[in-house]
Amino acid sequence: MSTQNESCDGHLSTGANSLANDRERLSVFTVTIGATVPTGFEHTAAEEVGEKIGAEARISKDRGRIYFEISTDKLPMVHHLKSVDNLFVIVKEFENYPFKDSKEEALSDLMQLASQLPWADALGVWRMNNSLKKRRGRRRGGNNTKPKPSKGEDAPVPAMDEGDSVVTTTEKVQQESDAPQEKEGDRASSHEEEELEDDATKPLKFRVTCSRAGDKHSFASNEAARDFGGAVQDFFQWKADMTKFDVEVLLNIHNNEMVIGVALTEESLHRRNITHFGPTTLRSTLAYGMLRLCQPQVSDVIIDPMCGTGAIPVEGCIEWQDSFFVAGDNNDMAVSRTVNNINYIQKRKQDGGSSAPGLPVDTVQWDLCHLPMRTSSVDIIVTDMPFGKRIGSRKKNWDLYPSCLREMARVCRPGTGKAILLTQDKKCFLKAISRMGGLWRKLPTVWVNVGGLHAGVFALKRTSSVFGTTPEDDRSPREDGEARSKSKEEQ
Amino acid sequence: MKLLTHNMLTSHVKGVTKGYPLLIKATEVKVNEVEFNPQFISRMIPKLEWSAFIQAAEGLGHLQNLPSTVVPEFENNEDFLRDVHKVLLEVEVIEGCLQCPESGREFPISRGVPNMLLNEDES
Numbered sequence: 001m002s003t004q005n006e007s008c009d010g011h012l013s014t015g016a017n018s019l020a021n022d023r024e025r026l027s028v029f030t031v032t033i034g035a036t037v038p039t040g041f042e043h044t045a046a047e048e049v050g051e052k053i054g055a056e057a058r059i060s061k062d063r064g065r066i067y068f069e070i071s072t073d074k075l076p077m078v079h080h081l082k083s084v085d086n087l088f089v090i091v092k093e094f095e096n097y098p099f100k101d102s103k104e105e106a107l108s109d110l111m112q113l114a115s116q117l118p119w120a121d122a123l124g125v126w127r128m129n130n131s132l133k134k135r136r137g138r139r140r141g142g143n144n145t146k147p148k149p150s151k152g153e154d155a156p157v158p159a160m161d162e163g164d165s166v167v168t169t170t171e172k173v174q175q176e177s178d179a180p181q182e183k184e185g186d187r188a189s190s191h192e193e194e195e196l197e198d199d200a201t202k203p204l205k206f207r208v209t210c211s212r213a214g215d216k217h218s219f220a221s222n223e224a225a226r227d228f229g230g231a232v233q234d235f236f237q238w239k240a241d242m243t244k245f246d247v248e249v250l251l252n253i254h255n256n257e258m259v260i261g262v263a264l265t266e267e268s269l270h271r272r273n274i275t276h277f278g279p280t281t282l283r284s285t286l287a288y289g290m291l292r293l294c295q296p297q298v299s300d301v302i303i304d305p306m307c308g309t310g311a312i313p314v315e316g317c318i319e320w321q322d323s324f325f326v327a328g329d330n331n332d333m334a335v336s337r338t339v340n341n342i343n344y345i346q347k348r349k350q351d352g353g354s355s356a357p358g359l360p361v362d363t364v365q366w367d368l369c370h371l372p373m374r375t376s377s378v379d380i381i382v383t384d385m386p387f388g389k390r391i392g393s394r395k396k397n398w399d400l401y402p403s404c405l406r407e408m409a410r411v412c413r414p415g416t417g418k419a420i421l422l423t424q425d426k427k428c429f430l431k432a433i434s435r436m437g438g439l440w441r442k443l444p445t446v447w448v449n450v451g452g453l454h455a456g457v458f459a460l461k462r463t464s465s466v467f468g469t470t471p472e473d474d475r476s477p478r479e480d481g482e483a484r485s486k487s488k489e490e491q
Numbered sequence: 492m493k494l495l496t497h498n499m500l501t502s503h504v505k506g507v508t509k510g511y512p513l514l515i516k517a518t519e520v521k522v523n524e525v526e527f528n529p530q531f532i533s534r535m536i537p538k539l540e541w542s543a544f545i546q547a548a549e550g551l552g553h554l555q556n557l558p559s560t561v562v563p564e565f566e567n568n569e570d571f572l573r574d575v576h577k578v579l580l581e582v583e584v585i586e587g588c589l590q591c592p593e594s595g596r597e598f599p600i601s602r603g604v605p606n607m608l609l610n611e612d613e614s
Binding site for chain 1: 492493495499500501502503511523524525526527528530531534535538540580581602603604605606607608609614
C-alpha cells in the first residue's frame with residue numbers, strides 16, 4: 001500500500017495518518033482532462049473550453065485531441081461541452097518516453113510501468129464521473145443512453161460512494177481514491193444510487209484500448225494493449241472484459257509521446273440531440289464546430305437548406321438561442337425527421353420543467369435551387385452538402401453546386417452574410433466557387449474527417465455586390481464555355 | 492410555421508413578380524412559449540417587413556396591441572417588445588396553407604411545415 005502511495009500524486013501523502021486526514025475534507029484536486037474532437041476543429045473546441053470552463057486548452061500534436069486542467073469540482077461542466085466527442089482523465093503523460101528498440105524490452109517496460117503510475121486521482125475522477133452519470137440517468141427516468149442534459153440541468157456537486165469505505169483487500173484502487181470523502185448528510189442519497197458495479201465485494205471489470213502512431217516502434221498496438229493490460233490486471237486484481245467493462249484504460253502512443261488515461265465517456269455520444277436518424281446524420285460535435293465557425297450573432301437568421309435530419313439546426317437552436325434557425329430540405333423523410341427531432345428537444349425541455357420550451361427554429365420543405373425566401377434576408381447559410389457517394393451522385397453535384405451557390409448568394413445578405421459548407425466533393429465545389437468571385441469570397445478551409453472520408457468545411461463571405469449585378473448571376477451552368485477558359489481553376 | 496419565417500417566405504412560381512407576402516389560410520394555430528430575449532426582438536424589428544407582419548397577425552386573429560407602424564424608440568419599450576415577441580415567435584400555424592398573392596397557387600402547411608416545392612411546370 002505505501003509503495004503505491006509514494007508514486008502517487010503529491011497530496012495523497014504516505015502513511016495511514018495522513019490518509020485519514022485527507023478523508024476529513026471533501027477534497028478538490030486538479031486533474032488534466034483529455035478530449036477527442038473532430039479533426040480540424042481543435043481550435044474551436046479549445047475556444048469552447050476557455051469560454052465555458054475558463055481553462056486554457058492545449059492542442060495535442062496527435063490530431064483530434066485537446067488537453068486542459070480542471071479542479072474536480074468543475075467535472076460536471078465538462079459534460080456540457082458540445083465540441084467534444086469523448087472525454088478521458090489523464091493518469092500520466094510522457095512527452096518523451098524512451099521506447100526500447102527490441103519488442104521484448106519495450107513491452108516489458110510497459111508492463112513495469114503499470115504498477116508505477118499515479119492512478120489514484122484519475123480513478124477518483126472516474127468514480128465521481130460515474131456518480132454524475134447515474135444522477136443524469138435517474139433524472140431522465142433511468143435511461144442512461146439518452147443524450148446529454150440540456151442547459152438547465154446542472155448536476156450538483158458529486159457525492160462520493162459511501163459504501164467504498166468498507167473495502168476488501170482486492171480493491172486497492174478504491175482505498176486510494178477514497179480520500180475525497182463526502183459529508184455526513186449525503187450518506188443516504190449515495191446509497192440509493194449505488195448500482196451493481198459499485199458493490200464493494202465485486203472486482204471491477206476493465207479493458208485497455210491502445211492507439212499507436214509512429215514508424216519507429218518495435219511493437220504493435222494490440223501487443224501493447226495485451227501486455228500493459230495484463231500488468232494492470234495483476235496490479236489491481238480487476239477482471240478483463242472487452243465488452244462489459246467498468247473501467248476503460250487508454251494507452252495513446254504518438255511517436256515518443258505517451259498518454260495513459262481513463263475514459264469518462266462511452267462511445268455512443270456523437271449524436272446527442274438526434275433521436276430520429278437518417279442515412280447520413282451529421283455528428284453533433286461536427287455540427288457544433290461548424291456553427292461556432294459561423295460566429296452567430298444576436299438576431300442572425302441562419303438557414304440550413306439541405307438539413308437532412310436537422311442535426312445542424314437542432315444543435316444551433318439549443319446553443320445559440322439569440323439567433324433564428326430555418327431548417328429546410330426537399331425530401332419528405334428528412335423534413336419529418338427534422339420535425340421529430342425538434343419536437344423531441346422541446347418535449348425534453350418541457351419535461352425538465354421549462355415554462356418556455358419553444359425553440360427559435362422552423363422547418364420548411366423547399367428546393368434548394370429555388371429558395372422561397374426574400375432576397376438578402378439570410379445572414380448565415382450552414383450546411384452539409386451531398387457527398388455524391390452516400391447521397392446523390394458526382395454528376396448531379398456538377399450541376400447542383402453552381403445553382404445552389406448562386407441561389408444561396410441571392411438570399412444571403414450582401415457584405416455581412418456568410419456560408420459554411422461541408423462537402424467531400426472538393427474538386428467540384430472549388431470549381432463552382434472559382435466562377436463566383438463576384439458573389440463569394442473564399443475564407444480559409446477547415447479539413448475534416450467524416451466517417452472515414454476526407455472532407456472540407458468551406459467558409460465563404462458574401463461580397464457586397466447586389467445580386468443580379470455581377471456577371472455570373474444570370475448564367476446557367478451549361479453556358480460556361482467562356483468562363484472556363486477565362487477563370488483560373490483553384491484546385 | 493412562425494410569423495418570423497412567414498415574413499421571409501415568398502412565392503417563386505415562374506413568371507410571378509409580386510409573390511410577397513404570402514396570404515395565410517390557417518385551420519390550426521397554436522401558441523408555443525419561447526424565452527423572451529429583448530435584444531433579439533429589438534434587432535429583428537428593422538429586418539422585418541412590418542406591414543406584412545401586421546397583415547399576417549391580423550389574419551390569424553393575433554393582432555392584439557400591435558401598431559400598424561413601428562413605434563419610435565422601440566428598443567427600450569419592453570411592453571412593445573414583448574408584444575412583438577409573442578406574435579413573431581410564439582404563434583405557430585400548424586395546419587393550413589400559404590397562398591401566392593399573384594398566381595393564387597396554394598402551398599400546404601402540415602405539422603407546422605410549409606411545403607414550398609413547385610411542380611415541373613411551375614419552376
